[in-house]
Amino acid sequence: MTIQHKMIEARPAPRSTVGPIAWLRANLFSGPVNTVATLIGIYLLYLLLTPTIQWAFINADWIGTSRDDCSREGACWVFVSARFTQFIYGLYPRSELWRVDVTFITFAALIAWLAIPRLPFKRWVALATLVAFPIFAYFMLYGGHFGLPQVPTHRWGGLMLTLVLAVVGMVGALPIGILLALGRRSQMPIVKSFCVVFIEFWRGVPLITVLFMASVMLPLFMPTGVSVDRLIRAFIGITLFQSAYMAEVIRGGLQAIPRGQEEAAAALGMSYWMRMGLIVLPQALKMMIPGIVNTFISLFKDTTLVMIIGLFDLLGIVQAALSDSRWLGFSLEGYVFAAFMFWVFCFSMSRYSQYLERKLHTGHKR
């Protein structure tokens, strides 16, 4: 009998349990039914993807300045590149585009500062984002002071307008939504009934109706010659509408916090605002991240409805460009571009919310 004193060297796991082939076997070809389903799936993907890739990349035209540069066998991305500035900035004067760039780079930098955990002075940066930045953005984008020429809002458009509408809607809706949610849970009858009526009214009408009323009916009630800027009408409509939805999301979060938390805080002698601000809301908001981001994403896409009040958001400016007689017949390219841009923004928001959820995870998930 031989005794082996050396350990047998570790051998790689059998090919049937690890590696790509094993994965394929376990997940795609684990039985006759699954094998057939996989093969059919691959065939369908092939049928779908081949013409798409052919159209979007292989046969596509990328370089040029006019429709004559397009062979029309595949996508004509020349249409998008020739109009790119317009799609991003709308009718913003071409000599003033740097102002939009500076504003959005500043905004991105502030958000990034808040998002990266290592950086210091979070409180001050948050304050700057919420208070100083809107003022800065107003003077940069609208102008009229400090030697910057005024750019009336009817020249704003494209992706820039979509972002402005979405950011204003989000920043405005969150605090109003929190107040409405707290008001709806309040013991005070007048506050409570006001909040209930407000929320139920705005949730009961479609956003398109709100915008439509703001653009068609509102001017008729005002004295001749007085008109509120279209963009401001859209801001107000979107913010009020969105805050009602936000309020219900937040109320859901508030109700998930056990009553004992608030009672314990009250027993310690905390005031209502301290109880809410220090005990209830920090726990509740954390749980509501998926709901809040969900509302934001839907708001981001809802901004396309401003088209009906004559504002050119990203989708609106693409549609307007489609009717240029020099570029008729490239609607597919335009819509694919708009869809891609929306996807990029919505997907990033969704990823950021997942990151936040992980970061703020303190064992509250059950």
Added chain:
Amino acid sequence: MIHDDRLAWLVPAALMLGGIGSVQAATLDDVLERDQVRCGVNAAQPGFSALDDEDVYRGLDTDVCRAIAAAVLGDAEKVHFVPLDSVERFTALQSGEVDVLSRTTTWTSSRDTTLGVNFTGVSYYDGQAFMVASDLGVESATELDGAAVCTQSGTTSELNLADYFRANGMVYEPVVFDSPEQSIAGFEAGRCDVLSSDASQLYAQRMQLADPDSAVVLPEIISKEPLGPAVRQGDDQWFNIVKWSLFAMLNAEELGVTSENVDEMLDSEDPDIARLLGRDGSYGEGMGLAADWAYQIVSQLGNYGEMYERNLGSGSGFDIARDHNALWTEGGLHYAPPVR
């Protein structure tokens, strides 16, 4: 109705301000003070009002706005274009958000009499027409018996179509779509033999085909769609200005005055030309305008023919024949009263 209440409120205010005259002058004064004409246009209508890649609105409707600005302010670029939805267009005009509406709006009796607006004239004679694949060899709409016809649902086109085929004792199979994009896609895919819509739209849809020459628009026009600018009711001076801005362009074409020869024409012996261009008499005075109002229009925008060719005719890619939109001297319908 709401706008009636508004007008009722205006009447005592007008009386207080010293009679009807002050109300009539209101729009012109506003425009002069603002140094800008606010013009309601379509957000996207090929050939009539469309954004080009330099952020400029191009088209027949927008050129009408520019003509008004040239006549009133002496500068065709002093226009603020307000893109309007088809539903809010009349409200925007009534509420004073725009001074003039030039937005492919069909002049009908109900709009003219009940909405508190006045149409000033016809800038384009549109009408429903038919487009067929050119290899079918069809030359007239009367040969379309039994055809499958693509059209848009819920439009007057659908009703006109039924009337036309019944009146001519023909049958057809309707294929209904929701939007112009869908109907042209259906036509291209062979879902129908014929596409029916307003002629101006058919030519734009034809351009969206992979090969525009594979389809032809038939000569028959089966409905009346006169498109023109509209202004608020109750301001006759402004009504006259908008009306005569268009007439000036038509008269210029009739007299052979173009944007290129207008400076030579200033010395013309023809008394009609001298009156039009303001060398003889001062015919702008009655509207509160300078004597050279028509000169400004023609020198900056050209005459009606130039405007047509640039936006809808040979210079545009649409290649829409003048037909009804030719001058009366050439068998068309455009007839402008003389400047005298």
